[in-house]
Amino acid sequence: MRKIITKGGTLVLGILVCLLIIILGIQAYNKLIVHDETAGILGYNYKTVLTGSMEPVIPVGSIVITKEQSSYEMEDIISFQEEGSVITHRIISIDRERYITKGDANNVADTEEVQQKQILGKVILTIPLLGYLVMWLMSPVGIISLFIIMGIWYIATGRNRGAGNEKE
Template sequence: MKKRAMKIISTLFVTLIIGSIAFLLFVTYQSHKNPSEIPSFFGYKPLTVLTNSMVPKISAGDMILVKETESSSLTEGDVITFQLSDKTLITHRIVKVNDGSFTTKGDNNNVADEWEVKPQDILGQVEYTIPNAGYAAKFVTSKLGFSLFVLFPLLLFVLIEVYQRVFRYLDKRDDTAANDL
């Protein structure tokens, strides 16, 4: 029973480590391939929210998944992420659909934004919000986070493998000694 449990745990760790490394390699590749673009995963762009302008729906530190959407399908009430002329990304709700542009407002703001959002400035529509995941993403991209997220599980995997090999060796030795009697 112990052997089977260790094998399951080992398999889970291997899968987690390989998946994590593959994910990080994919992110690194996409970041270096197009440094001016936000990496996309299956059509979703993960972004970390920096302000509380969309509270209570979205808070600072949340991660949002933005899906590229045709501007013609956007309606009043949709939450979108768009880029201002200075390359700042904003996530606000559409409060008015104008002829060829949109008026937006943060849920936590008293007045609508002073700018009009043009279709070409829209990154996409917010599809999902993951509370506080932005903090985790920021941590994982730090040196300490990378060490804990990749190197620590890798070390743990190596230790489990060594433990299993030693355990198998000792088990075989005990079986051989028992057969010799």
């Protein structure tokens, strides 16, 4: 039973590390190579929610994953660029190719109309709290900590593998 729990824990940790490496890789690619932090891959993108304007539907610290769409409808939650920021709000009105948006927790609609070219995509998945971890991992302390944790994990699992192979 202990082996199953250990193997299960290692599998879960491995999956989490792989997901974080993929997210960090996308972030690094967008920032360093494309020079556009809003760029996505295959029409998908992710952003960390920093404000409570969409609570309780999307809590602060969540990751939202968006997918580009050919068109958007009323009630869709979209992420869009506005004045150098990315905002995630709900479409409350459509006038031709212009959208009126509003945060669920806000009392009034956004003052600026959103044009199709500003939209990064429709929110298709929300992962609560993961944004806090991603923001921490993107910090210098987080990157150093990740390497230390991976080193400790490698040493710990390496010793266990080697201990089973020894002959007495």
